[in-house]
Amino acid sequence: xxxxxxxxxxxxxxxxxLQENSTRLASGHPADIAAALQEIKPxxxxxxxxEATRLRQADIFGYLDAGFQLRLxxxxxxxxxxxxxxxMDADDRTDLYKHLSDQQREALMPALAHAEREDIRQLAxxxxxxxxxxxTSDYASLSPQLNATQAIEVLRREAPNKETIYRAYVxxxxxxxxxxxxxxxxxxxxxxxxVADLMERNTHAIRVNDDVEDAARKIARYDVIALPVIxxxxxxxxxxxHDDALDVMxxxxxxxxxxxxxxxxxxxxxxxxxxxMLYRARIAWLMLLVFGNIFSGAGIAHxxxxxAAHLALMFFLPILIASGGNAGSQSATLMVRALATGDxxxxxxxxxxxxxLVVAILLGLSMAAAIxxxxxxxxxxxxxIVIALSMIVIVTVGSMIGMLLPFILxxxxxxPATASTPLVTSIADATGVLIYFSIAKALLSLP
Amino acid sequence: xxxxxxxxxxxxxxxxxLQENSTRLASGHPADIAAALQEIKPxxxxxxxxEATRLRQADIFGYLDAGFQLRLxxxxxxxxxxxxxxxMDADDRTDLYKHLSDQQREALMPALAHAEREDIRQLAxxxxxxxxxxxTSDYASLSPQLNATQAIEVLRREAPNKETIYRAYVxxxxxxxxxxxxxxxxxxxxxxxxVADLMERNTHAIRVNDDVEDAARKIARYDVIALPVIxxxxxxxxxxxHDDALDVMxxxxxxxxxxxxxxxxxxxxxxxxxxxMLYRARIAWLMLLVFGNIFSGAGIAHxxxxxAAHLALMFFLPILIASGGNAGSQSATLMVRALATGDxxxxxxxxxxxxxLVVAILLGLSMAAAIxxxxxxxxxxxxxIVIALSMIVIVTVGSMIGMLLPFILxxxxxxPATASTPLVTSIADATGVLIYFSIAKALLSLP
Numbered sequence: 001x002x003x004x005x006x007x008x009x010x011x012x013x014x015x016x017x018l019q020e021n022s023t024r025l026a027s028g029h030p031a032d033i034a035a036a037l038q039e040i041k042p043x044x045x046x047x048x049x050x051e052a053t054r055l056r057q058a059d060i061f062g063y064l065d066a067g068f069q070l071r072l073x074x075x076x077x078x079x080x081x082x083x084x085x086x087x088m089d090a091d092d093r094t095d096l097y098k099h100l101s102d103q104q105r106e107a108l109m110p111a112l113a114h115a116e117r118e119d120i121r122q123l124a125x126x127x128x129x130x131x132x133x134x135x136t137s138d139y140a141s142l143s144p145q146l147n148a149t150q151a152i153e154v155l156r157r158e159a160p161n162k163e164t165i166y167r168a169y170v171x172x173x174x175x176x177x178x179x180x181x182x183x184x185x186x187x188x189x190x191x192x193x194x195v196a197d198l199m200e201r202n203t204h205a206i207r208v209n210d211d212v213e214d215a216a217r218k219i220a221r222y223d224v225i226a227l228p229v230i231x232x233x234x235x236x237x238x239x240x241x242h243d244d245a246l247d248v249m250x251x252x253x254x255x256x257x258x259x260x261x262x263x264x265x266x267x268x269x270x271x272x273x274x275x276x277m278l279y280r281a282r283i284a285w286l287m288l289l290v291f292g293n294i295f296s297g298a299g300i301a302h303x304x305x306x307x308a309a310h311l312a313l314m315f316f317l318p319i320l321i322a323s324g325g326n327a328g329s330q331s332a333t334l335m336v337r338a339l340a341t342g343d344x345x346x347x348x349x350x351x352x353x354x355x356x357l358v359v360a361i362l363l364g365l366s367m368a369a370a371i372x373x374x375x376x377x378x379x380x381x382x383x384x385i386v387i388a389l390s391m392i393v394i395v396t397v398g399s400m401i402g403m404l405l406p407f408i409l410x411x412x413x414x415x416p417a418t419a420s421t422p423l424v425t426s427i428a429d430a431t432g433v434l435i436y437f438s439i440a441k442a443l444l445s446l447p
Numbered sequence: 448x449x450x451x452x453x454x455x456x457x458x459x460x461x462x463x464x465l466q467e468n469s470t471r472l473a474s475g476h477p478a479d480i481a482a483a484l485q486e487i488k489p490x491x492x493x494x495x496x497x498e499a500t501r502l503r504q505a506d507i508f509g510y511l512d513a514g515f516q517l518r519l520x521x522x523x524x525x526x527x528x529x530x531x532x533x534x535m536d537a538d539d540r541t542d543l544y545k546h547l548s549d550q551q552r553e554a555l556m557p558a559l560a561h562a563e564r565e566d567i568r569q570l571a572x573x574x575x576x577x578x579x580x581x582x583t584s585d586y587a588s589l590s591p592q593l594n595a596t597q598a599i600e601v602l603r604r605e606a607p608n609k610e611t612i613y614r615a616y617v618x619x620x621x622x623x624x625x626x627x628x629x630x631x632x633x634x635x636x637x638x639x640x641x642v643a644d645l646m647e648r649n650t651h652a653i654r655v656n657d658d659v660e661d662a663a664r665k666i667a668r669y670d671v672i673a674l675p676v677i678x679x680x681x682x683x684x685x686x687x688x689h690d691d692a693l694d695v696m697x698x699x700x701x702x703x704x705x706x707x708x709x710x711x712x713x714x715x716x717x718x719x720x721x722x723x724m725l726y727r728a729r730i731a732w733l734m735l736l737v738f739g740n741i742f743s744g745a746g747i748a749h750x751x752x753x754x755a756a757h758l759a760l761m762f763f764l765p766i767l768i769a770s771g772g773n774a775g776s777q778s779a780t781l782m783v784r785a786l787a788t789g790d791x792x793x794x795x796x797x798x799x800x801x802x803x804l805v806v807a808i809l810l811g812l813s814m815a816a817a818i819x820x821x822x823x824x825x826x827x828x829x830x831x832i833v834i835a836l837s838m839i840v841i842v843t844v845g846s847m848i849g850m851l852l853p854f855i856l857x858x859x860x861x862x863p864a865t866a867s868t869p870l871v872t873s874i875a876d877a878t879g880v881l882i883y884f885s886i887a888k889a890l891l892s893l894p
Contacts, residue, residue, distance in 0.1 A: 027649060031668050152634065159635050166613045166630070166672075183613070183630060187599065188606050202474060220697065221478050223690035225613075225672065242689050243670035249693065250667065253700040254784055260707060261780025261868065262773065270785035271795070278806045282777050283813055286842075289773050290814055294821070296765035304758050311751050314761075318743030318876060321765075326709065326736050326869045330729050333708025337701055338717035348718070359725045366730055367737055374741070395733075421708065421868040422773045429765060 009036035013048050025052040025060075034063035042071045050080065058087035066099055067268070073104065082111030089163060091136035091244065094123040123238070131215045132208040134248065135229045135238030140168040144178060144196035148189045155183065163241050169228050170199045175235045177228055179203055205230045208237055213252055216245040217342055256340055259417035260333065262289070285422070292426035296321070299433035306441050312379045313440055316371070316387045321432035323367055324394040325425035328402030331356060332419045335406040339416045349407040353400075360399035364392035386443050390436045397435065398428040456483035460495050472499040472507075481510035489518045497527065505534030513546055514715070520551065529558030536610060538583035538691065541570040570685070578662045579655040581695065582676045582685030587615040591625060591643035595636045602630065610688050616675050617646045622682045624675055626650050652677045655684055659695050664789055666692040703787055706864035707780065709736070732869070739873035743768070746880035753888050759826045760887055763818070763834045768879035770814055771841040772872035775849030778803060779866045782853040786863045796854040800847075807846035811839035833890050837883045844882065845875040 009028070013021055013036060025033060025048070037045040037060070049057055049072075061069065061084055073081055073096070085093060085108055097105065097120050109117055119137050126132025140162045142151050155165045168186075170179040179199035189198055205228045206215045219227050219242055226239040258266055262285035268277055300307070300317075307313060335352070338344040344352065368388040375384030402424045406416035456475070460468055460483060472480060472495070484492040484507070496504055496519075508516065508531055520528055520543070532540060532555055544552065544567050556564055566584050573579025587609045589598050602612045615633075617626040626646035636645055652675045653662045666674050666689055673686040705713055709732035715724055747754070747764075754760060782799070785791040791799065815835040822831030849871045853863035 029649070029651070029669055031670075156635050159631050183634075184606050187630075188603050202476070204476065220690070220693050222476055223478075225689070242672070242693070243667070246667050246689070246693055246696065249696065249700075250788065253696075254788065257704070257707070257780055257784040260704070261777050263777050263781060266781075269790045270781050271790045275802055275805050275809070278802070279809050282774070282806070283810060286770065286773055286777070286810060286814060287817060290766055290770055290817060293766040293769045296769070297762040300765065301759075301762045304761070307761065308755070308758060311755060312748075314751070314754065315744040315748045318747065318768075318880070319737055319740040322740045322743070322869075322873065322876065323733065323737055325872075326733055327729070329869055330708050330710050330733070333704055334710060334713075334717050337704040341697065341701065343716045343718045355722055355725070358722050359729070362722070362726050363730060363733060367733060370734060370737060422769075422776055425772075425872065426769065429769065433765070 006032070006035035007039055009033070010039035013037070014040065014044065021048055022051045025049070025056060030056070030059040031063045033060050037072075038064060038068050042068070042075045045072060046075050054083050054087050057084050058089075061096075062088055062092035065269075066095065069096055070099055073100070078107050079111070082108055086112060086116065089136060090119060090123065090138045091134060091163075094120055097124050126208065129212055130208065131206050131210045131212055131229050131240060132238070134212055134215075134244050135208070135240050136163050136244075137238050138163040139226070139228070139236070139239040140165045141171045141236065142168045142181065142195050144170050144172065144194065144199065146195045147192050148186045148195070148198065149191040151181070151186050151195050152183075155186075163239070164226055166225055169203070169236050169239070170195055171236055174233075177203060177205055177230055177234060177236045180228065203228060205236075206240070207232070212240075212248050215240050216248040216252075219245040220249070252340065256336065256415075256417040259415060260336060260420050262286075262420045262422045285420075289422055289426050292423075293429065295430035296426075296433050299430055299437070303433075303437035303441065306437050310440070310444060312383060313386075313437070315378060316375070316383075316390075317433075317436065319371060320387065320390050320394055320436050321429045323391060324398030324428040324432040324435075325421075326398075327360065327363060327395045328398035328424040328428040329421035331360075331399045331402030332405055332421065332424045335403055336417045336419060339406055339410065346407060346410045349404070352403065356399060356403045357396070360396040361392070363399070364395035367395055368392045382444060386440050387436075389443075390432075390439050393435050393439070394428075394432045397431055398424075401427055401431070453479070453482035454486050456480070457486035460484070461487065461491065468495055469498045472496070472503060477503070477506040478510045480507050484519075485511060485515050489515070489522045492519060493522050501530050501534050504531050505536075508543075509535055509539035512716075512719075513542065516543055517546055520547070525554050526558070529555055533559060533563065536583060537566060537570065537585045538581060538610075541567055544571050573655065576659055577655065578653050578657045578659055578676050578687060579685070581659055581662075581691050582655070582687050583610050583691075584685050585610040586673070586675070586683070586686040587612045588618045588683065589615045589628065589642050591617050591619065591641065591646065593642045594639050595633045595642070595645065596638040598628070598633050598642050599630075602633075610686070611673055613672055616650070616683050616686070617642055618683055621680075624650065624652055624677055624681060624683045627675065650675060652683075653687070654679070659687075660699055662687050663692040663695040663699075667696070699787065703783065703862075703864040706862060707783060707867050709733075709867045709869045732867075736869055736873050739870075740876065742877035743873075743880050746877055746884070750880075750884035750888065753884050757887070757891060759830060760833075760884070762825060763822065763830075763837075764880075764883065766818060767834065767837050767841055767883050768876045770838060771845030771875040771879040771882075772868075773845075774807065774810060774842045775845035775871040775875045776868035778807075778846045778849030779852055779868065779871045782850055783864045783866060786853055786857065793854060793857045796851070799850065803846060803850045804843070807843040808839070810846070811842035814842055815839045829891060833887045834883075836890075837879075837886050840882050840886070841875075841879045844878055845871075848874055848878070 140155055140158050155168060159165050166183050167180050169177055170181060172178050179201045180203040181195055181199040185198050204218055204222055208229050208231050215227055226241045228236055229238045231237050263281045266281040368391040371391050372384045372388040375387045405419035409418050410416045587602055587605050602615060606612050613630045614627050616624055617628060619625050626648045627650040628642055628646040632645050651665055651669055655676050655678050662674055673688045675683055676685045678684050710728045713728040815838040818838050819831045819835040822834045852866035856865050857863045
């Protein structure tokens with residue numbers, strides 16, 4: 001559903017009577033209802049939402065943006081909020097908990113059962129960006145001694161509270177993960193076969209402190225519905241589901257895009273970001289790059305006499321320095337994405353370097369040939385030689401900078417995506433100015 | 448598993464005896480085994496793979512890259528290949544079929560049952576990029592008249608051949624989609640309740656000719672394991688599973704990254720791409736941008752007298768034109784990604800334009816203030832005024848170009864991601880040269 005459909009639904013909500021809204025609340029997908037409620041102010045949104053069942057309220061609440069959740073939570077009576085909170089999925093609930101103020105937390109916690117309080121405290125303790133921070137404790141587990149019928153019975157009882165029962169995790173008495181079994185296999189197996197004989201032993205798992213992106217990548221690689229999360233003692237502590245993995249991948253790709261475009265910390269969606277948010281996200285890099293480009297300016301100033309003696313050189317300056325930046329930004333973008341998807345690892349830099357050098361020289365030669373033709377017409381043979389030679393060197397150096405920068409940044413534990421196109425361009429520009437005028441000065445015997 | 452682990456496994460495969468390799472083939476995850484086999488040449492890879500069971504061979508085959516599948520298919524005896532082909536998932540099989548030569552297809556088809564041949568022909572007929580092209584026909588369907596026990600019995604019988612039985616689609620006698628039911632709900636329901644009373648009626652579906660990215664976005668939005676695909680008569684023709692949606696999203700993000708970095712048609716992974724493949728993917732854009740930058744050069748040449756009269760202007764040229772390009776590339780990247788994720792739609796351009804203008808002017812003012820200080824020191828008050836004024840105009844115009852270009856490209860049915868940073872930079876550069884020297888000429892009364 002696009003935004004216009006959300007607006008449509010929200011105006012229906014505001015116009016119609018309770019009866020019709022109740023039907024709408026009960027039948028629509030929670031994601032659609034959440035999108036519609038977000039178009040309304042929190043107080044009227046709550047007066048609509050309160051007509052739904054608790055479970056439904058909790059489902060819809062889980063689909064709201066973090067910001068709107070907080071504004072809505074502020075207008076919901078404490079008892080209602082606690083009841084919604086209890087019904088929410090463990091991972092959504094923990095996310096909300098993390099965003100609440102200390103005061104709001106204290107108001108909520110007494111309304112919860114001891115086990116739930118402990119669950120929230122434990123889940124909330126994991127650092128952002130780790131598997132622990134996005135996992136849910138709503139997994140189904142089985143003992144290896146059960147037979148297929150008993151196992152199905154256990155799952156049937158637990159089903160309403162679990163995120164997925166399609167794969168159940170088999171735990172020994174110490175809660176250590178020994179395998180996993182698919183509901184599909186339990187159903188098709190003879191009733192008396194034991195879980196231990198049905199389960200897959202080599203269940204892929206991830207450590208609770210591992211990077212959340214590694215978890216998402218494993219889910220993508222092995223096409224699983226969920227990935228179990230284990231602690232240092234190999235005990236099962238949670239699962240990460242395929243839909244959360246998809247969200248992580250999406251968010252990560254968006255973050256990399258923004259890095260590549262030198263936009264920082266834009267937490268909000270672009271559609272709803274305010275002017276101050278956009279200004280803050282953009283100004284730092286722009287300022288930094290201004291000062292980066294002073295080097296190019298200083299380079300030009302340094303060669304002022306060379307330029308004055310041969311103003312025709314200026315005609316080719318934009319073409320030459322832009323080509324270095326463009327070739328570099330191609331290399332950087334390829335490497336940033338390959339590093340992000342795990343296609344290439346940091347230790348591969350040597351293997352990639354040789355190939356990149358060959359490609360860069362070939363690109364430089366082709367572009368030099370093209371530009372030399374224009375050079376002959378505009379400045380004669382000598383100028384043509386200078387710009388052709390400069391083009392080869394500039395494109396090669398630019399490509400090398402673009403290729404290596406993401407690896408160097410990774411090496412110093414910075415995000416490789418910081419090797420944004422504008423950063424690569426700035427460095428390649430300054431280098432290009434020096435290369436061009438140095439070659440010109442040497443070959444044209446200029447001052 | 449990273450590449451080093453794949454190489455490790457592949458050398459074990461090559462060293463060890465048949466016995467140990469059989470165990471390895473039977474116990475490892477097909478994705479890992481496929482990665483290891485790809486490190487080996489097709490002939491020895493087949494001599495290893497042929498020790499696995501047919502079903503396992505088919506699973507592993509499905510995880511191989513398209514290129515390696517073809518090379519391997521060329522060395523597998525026809526009868527074996529046909530047997531593997533029969534066991535493959537419908538969607539993987541169709542992908543392979545599309546890549547085969549006419550000769551190979553003719554050799555394979557007689558080995559298949561009539562129903563399978565028809566299935567492949569139908570699936571292969573859908574255009575690339577549509578939901579039909581990635582859907583699978585291995586879905587589970589139920590009649591609404593069945594009760595829960597009967598329904599589970601049907602699913603149990605069909606399970607081995609279906610991609611997922613966790614959600615079964617409820618079809619009326621005309622095969623029209625009337626709802627869907629979760630295995631979870633069938634299991635927890637009393638035995639005599641009918642499917643018609645258990646199913647969700649508002650099942651989200653997608654049309655067979657709809658864009659595959661829309662399908663992926665729906666799966667992400669509604670957190671479903673699979674999305675049903677219907678034809679014009681609302682008949683169910685296939686499903687798209689969550690893992691395929693994830694692959695689509697990943698591939699789409701990679702493609703957008705490459706567009707943003709002006710790399711075209713790099714079908715292979717960056718890790719395995721050859722020098723000619725990389726050269727071809729990069730040269731066209733680089734050449735195009737060379738000629739784009741001729742406009743900047745021509746702009747400078749046009750103002751040669753102005754420059755000669757005031758060479759100090761050259762110092763600020765790189766800073767000013769780069770700032771326009773950088774601000775523009777920020778805007779373009781934000782818009783490209785927002786359009787790709789569906790966060791912003793094409794019709795929203797007017798709504799975003801006003802906000803962008805305000806942000807751009809604020810950014811321009813801040814950067815003008817910073818650069819004016821340097822201007823006073825390097826060139827005096829008049830120069831400072833010229834460059835401050837130029838900065839405001841250039842950053843504002845650059846941002847507008849960057850913001851609008853993706854919308855304009857979309858309007859003309861081109862991929863908005865073609866509004867790459869280098870393209871925006873080239874346009875902003877040429878515009879920046881004109882703005883800067885025009886302002887300088889006017890205010891400094893230069894020739």
